[in-house]
Amino acid sequence: MKKWPLFFLIITFLSCSRSTEECIPKLSHVNVIDHQGMSETFSSQDRLKQFEEINFSQSQPYQKALRIYERDSNGNIKAIVTSYYPNGTIKQYLEILNNRAFGVYREWFSDGVLKVEAHIIGGNPDLGPSAEKTWLFDGICKAWDEKGNLEAEIFYCKGELEGVSSYYHKNGNLWKRVPFQKNAIQGCYEIYLSDGSLLQTTSYQKNKKHGLSKRFWNNQSLAAEEYFEEDDLIEGKYFDLSGALVSSVVNGNGFQALFGKEQVNELHEIQDGKFEGEVKVFQTNGELKCIYHVKENLKHGEEVVFQPKRRSQDIIPQITIDWYEGKIHGIVRTWYNNGVMESQKEMSQNNRNGLSTAWYQDGSLMLVEEYEQDKLIKGDYFKKGERIPSSYVHEGSGVASLFDKDGHFLRKIIYHNGKPTIEN
Template structure:
């Protein structure tokens, strides 16, 4: 906000005659925020003169600097906004025209290597996450990793990805080619391994998969051969690394396999061409990690996480239309119940009970819309609580699974104080 006001304050500055102008824009205001968040605004000629020749894209003892120049004869007010890492290295730089970002945008890693080079043509003139969400990118945006290797080439048109997006592996080889049209995938998409071997290719129309899609194992043999129509999976065949068929989708019904680089990543149930039902997710070693159920594109039903290498449950949560709703349970590795609680629309609501590893009671809590109403906390093996919370006020005494003291938490009006 302060930068916007500073720019507007120059809106009525008059143009000097051409014969009286100095070459280039003349500095009018400098606003500085130091690393302690202290702000200083400088506008006097003598003070401004000290910044002549200063390279603001070099290491500086500031957090953020806004340089505003006098209004030119065309009525425009130019400004440069620069932020710095705690080390003093430049972090971000953006050009501002008439109170809106417009021009070059640059971003650096703390090491000083360039991260992003782009052009913006509109948006809030500040270097905050909230402001950056309003920015409109245009033209080619380039991204590098911290070692200076190209990470991506992203063509924009008035805020939307438009053209062939290219992503690169850290070794410099091409990773992804994704054709975009006004923010939607349109055309043949290809993904490659670090060694440049083709991993997958697919076609999109209006951001929906359409036509053949193929996935390959590193030895160039087929892992998946699918066909989509208007975003729906019509048929698919899936093979393991030895060429053995492991699953099939026929007329939109069956189990679709998604692969990682070396193994099965997940198994999805399909009904009438749409993902519906159970989804199983696997580790890189091919072991079941967790499974859940989905309906209409969101989680619906139980999600169960298991202990690695076993089918023993570790965590169970219940979803209703994408929100946590219903019982939630956890277990120790030996199968003993660890905790149980009720959730309603992503909030704790009702009783929460927890037990020690030996099965003795650890705590009982009662919640109302995520607010703690009542709680009783027990040392292992004891029948009387060591502390309580009543009507949202009190102290929760917490122990680990073996009964070792962890900490005390004071509650006020149902929330940690």
């Protein structure tokens, strides 16, 4: 049970009280919430003196604690809110000024290792995801991993990303260098490997790729050189480890290569500077894994997934899928590794709709089903080599007997109103 609105009422009330003459503010109110959600506020001098002797950075039996101080000589009311893990260790620390988040923010892992340190200049004076979304960061924000390794240094100016943000590998070497101007990437974005060698540089203008981009292999030989205009890929050359040209983009058309550690992982078709058309995905050994097509960043058209190649055997499909605007719509087919068709089903908007047929590995019929919007309407199920069904579903009700590719019995499924009810 959350009682934080009481904190805001207390701070608002104190904002209207008289200024104190003291240079060092004293506690005015303390509000604590235990791990059962119960809230209690203290204002008596005896109790406040006890709280002044407590180190709130150490383990506490609370879920949250808000300390509100008397108005200082400048008329400001300061407060500090801290939260705690169930094991009692401190989780978050936030400074508050005049009923808004203002000052140092820190966050820790449950074992006490510092996680985040930042400076806040505005936002809701509370802890939690909804309040954090309102905070305005200013200056440097640092983040560490659970082992205390520095992960990132991010610079802000009055709530906007400004300057060069740096991200680090676990060994401490620079991973990413990202220049920002008014919340947008502006300048040369650099990516480094954990050994310190340069992996990629990309020029940005107002958050869009604009200008030269280069990618390098581990031996620092050139893997790719591209030229962008406002995120459109205009020119590109892509090379393998030996320096041989793999693909290219000329005047906004061609194939862009995406790389793994030592090989080409994918080839993306580029049309008029944009990712559109055919995509080829490769195994680590260079064999073709699948081909699909993209339209407006969604799968659209036929996708073919190939079976792993065996010795001198030609590549054969394992599955084909018809896509329409990001949804499976059309025919889905699968094959056994001997090239015999395994199944074929009609799909509509990701749902089974129409005929669905399956065969045993020797090519004999296994089952024939008919669906309407993912509901089974009719089905005939055959033992291997037999022409008369061993079980059937009629008007959405019945029994489906299922067998493996060699004809061994697997299970029976009882259907009612087109949906499975009991499986044996």
